[in-house]
Amino acid sequence: MIVSRNWIERYVGLDGIDDSAVERALTMVGFEVEGVTRKGLPPLENIVVGEVVSHGKHPNADRLSVCQVRVDGGDPRTIVCGAKNFADGDRVIVALPGAVLPGDFEIKVSKLRGVESQGMMCSERELGLGEDHAGIAVLTDRPEIGTSVNEVFDAGDTLFDIEITPNRPDALSHIGIARELAAWFKRDLVYPDIRVNLLAGPGGHLVESVVSETEENCPHYRGYSIRGVKIGPSPHWLKTALESIGLRPVNNVVDATNFVLHELGQPLHAFDVKKIRGDRIVVRQARKGERITTLDDKNRTLDSGMMVIADAERALVVAGVMGSVDAEVDDTTVDIFLESAYFNPSSVRRTARTLGLSTDSSYRFERGVDPKGAEYAALRCIDLIVELAGGEVLGPPLVAGEPPFIEREIELSPAWVRGRLGFDISDEGMAAHLGSLELDVRETTDGDDRPLLLVGVPSFRLDLYRPIDLVEEILRLHGTDKVPPAEVRTHGLLADDDPLVVFTRRAASLLIGRGYQEVAHYSLRDGAEVKKWYGHCAEDSLALTNPLASDASHLRPSLIPGLLDCFAFNQARLNPLAPVFETGRVFREYDGKVFEMLSIAFALPREGTEGWLRREPVDFHAVARVVRDIFLLAGVSVDPARFEPVSGDNAWQAGHAARFGGFKMGFEAAFGVLGLTMTSQWDLRTPVCAGALYFTPEYLKREPRRRRYQAFSAFPPATRDLALVVPVGTAAGHVRTELQRVARQAAKGTGIEVESVDVFDVYRGKGIPADAKSLAFSIVFRSPERTLTDKEVNPVFDAIQEKIVEGSGYSVRK
Amino acid sequence: MESDLKQILADVEEALPGLGSKAQFEQYKATVLGPNGKFTAVTKTIGKLPPAERPGAGKLINEYKNRLQARFDEALRRLDSAELAAKVGPSVDVTLPSPDYGPGGAHLVSEVREEICSILRKIGFVVADGPEAETEYYCFDALNTPKDHPARDLHDTYYIHPETRFGNVSRKGDERFLLRTHTSSVQIRTMLEQPPPLRIIAPGRCFRRDTADATHSANFHQIEALYVDKGVTVRDLKADLDYLFRSLLGPEAETRFRPHYFSYTEPSFEVDFRAGHLGKVGSEWMEIMGCGMVDPAVFAEVGYDPEVWTGYAFGLGIERIAMTLYGIDDIRYLYQNDFRFLRQFA
Structure with a gap:
């Protein structure tokens, strides 16, 4: 919101307080200043109107002239000038010795090329009035010689662009800001006097009745009848005030309503009575499909959620938002019906938003105007209309409803306040601060004789x-x-970081240690991409209702596309x-439900x-090794025998990728070579190896289990090697699991333990059928009690060799 | 005889450097010192000498035998160490650049997040976690956000497809799912689960429906802190923030509160900082974050007694802090992932 310093000074004197002090005050009182603009002429001394009596060439400089300029009743002064845009007899602005021009430029008597100049004739730019520097300012309306320049030009003004937080609708006006500044600077706030006496009018109304059919949305409505106004342009002061904050003057009546809106924060509406059809004003909800042409010349279709002010036939105003061209005050207007009302904030907000139409009026209504402010604002506006456009107010208004009841008195214990602040402010100090904001403070005591402040809150402070x-x-x-500085008061830490966070941190540090660079991508991805590569996540369930762009329309089901983006981007930049790695939340669907997972x-x-x-x-x-190590950090032990080869998934290259885990376990992973069609879609020149791990937060937050120590044997192992010829497509992990099972069975009851079964060689070729391969295992036996002898181990090993070929289709390679 | 011995020694001295392996060496050694070797042959002639010459000849032979042995030993040592050296191959040019990848590194946002978390951990805050997909209740209602507050607009907040059902994001009722606009929702979930007192920070990703530009990003990261205890005051808030900013920006950093408005805190402040030693950037007050005392309405909503418990909350944008600390002028660099950018902070 833009506020004008001159306008504010109508209500609070700011003498001796410069703009930067006002800016700081506004900031510190809670209204952030986003910009300060200085306009027009600051107060200037020793700069007056003069008249060029004569001028001639400078003896020593072709481009200068020597002028005789009269600035008072005495002799003309000699002034050397470089401009050429004036003639003898022109009235100009003369800065006399001692004047200080904007920019701290002091004028002194000085010699210019040997001729003494007793002042300077000024351009508009030198005065800070504008950008015109083509020549000196020539005053065509010929003000009196010797008049101070401040009387010739409008006084300057300073405009503050300030942010008003949504809790402070009371500050959406000049009086509101003046009130805050008066409180801050401890100065008096003066409200405009009301001069009109409604009872002095002839009585009666220009419309017969006012009805609110929608009391919830319009609890209070007042309409004043003013007869016989003369529409015309507004006076200079009013135009200047409105223009200073960026408004366009229209005519005296409309300008008066606008002025009051920005003065008091209460929007008003003036109807041309002769355009009102029928004899009553109705506040009602719009009919579905009802049409109105608003003052911005747009045809709008209304719905029943919107409130209008209507006559007997049609809607004349979108209530609280904007009037229509149908009841507009124009040059022919003679009689006026002036509306001042309290509208329900949500109703106006909804309407303004649905119509995509935010006005000064709707902005204030939707944030909440002073529920009791309608009457004062109307009277203030009537004073202005009568002053500017003549006419007479017939008498008391037509009124529908009553201002909402909002009396509030708050009991405030100064000790409690100090307890919240953590430092001292005296009881009197508190009372003074509150009083300066026009709160009604009474000092009393509570039942235990402790000081208590009873604070009455004025109706405009809806936030208190x-x-x-x-x-x-x-x-x-x-x-x-x-707020005074203080030491940090801290005590023991009895909690720990969330396990998900701890795990993420450890995984990141593992990957960084292995030379991976962390990257970060947006969580929102293209729906088409999601469907193409992660089709198993139903497209809709990851969709946003209101995406901003089609390439950011869906929640990401995987971090992999982001990593490919990174490669593609860097490849294009020749890096x-x-x-690389990334950690973050992804969204995956299982059984029709979306789960947020850490990936x-x-x-x-x-x-x-x-x-x-x-x-x-x-x-x-x-x-796979990297995947295994990350899983270990999450307490998941990884057995490659449980890896499942990936097939039929575009995102992974069949034969070169695997899956592990499963959603029901709380973790899963896919890893290996990314689908070559996928990487080529990203235009990558090299195939990409990758791993993607997923964890449900619930899994990571499970109770940690401490491992128990397991005793281990002090005796040496006995190792036997066994090569099995198996069909070429058989997974080694499967054979190993089988062999382990068979070995354990064979060793059962012998006191020998099968410590491990591991593949140490894979062979295809000479001596092996083409459709088979040889897997060589080493089986390690050990006893916790003794050194094993061949005599003990051999029978077990023989049994294993016998058992493993039974019904399995494997044979032992001799 | 001596001339023969001299000749043998000279032959050996000439031959030994040419031997490339231990096998060659042994073979050659046999031709000299072996049973049929040249030297052995000479020693055998001693018996044919007159007895008077024998002692002299014996002495001579011994002398040459020692000299030969020394030559052979030396050659063997040379061959031994050459054989060991062969195991590690030819020597390397130690000045060549590494043929492998450069070091890994954390993303700047993670770096700054961890720095802030560790600063706050020292004063008793622990990291809490919550979902990025949230509901209107946890993100707005419970934080005292008015029903028709503009932040809830489709225009400002991303909502998730109305048919979507979440398996692990709980709802209060049947309110809409959305992408959280701040991590304050974690505070609500934590307070609903844990009794006071507590002191948590919630770092995490947030979403606002902004068009990306130098200072706006479709997603960004926040750290929200919440401290609830008996007798937490405005002064504590100021003290802790002063500590945080001095830790981040150096001992000369100052902070300033300005009154502001947030629905979930009362009083609310915006915080400006100034750190003269940062040069031009640091000499003016710069807005950096929002904070305030937890609004009693929020406590009431989560079942904490506002008469007993007070608390403060503050929230800061990690990207914002990172950009300030490192002088980065465009937030999009943080999501562009140019290696030349990322590695500057690794």
């Missing part, structure tokens, strides 16, 4: 209804920058690719670096 609200008022006026994903170019030494390309197992 609890003691805590007054704490803020006291602190605001005390100065929020005066060598490097391993950790990493990616690296399969081909490795492009340096002077080429490394082997990254393979599946290198990726």
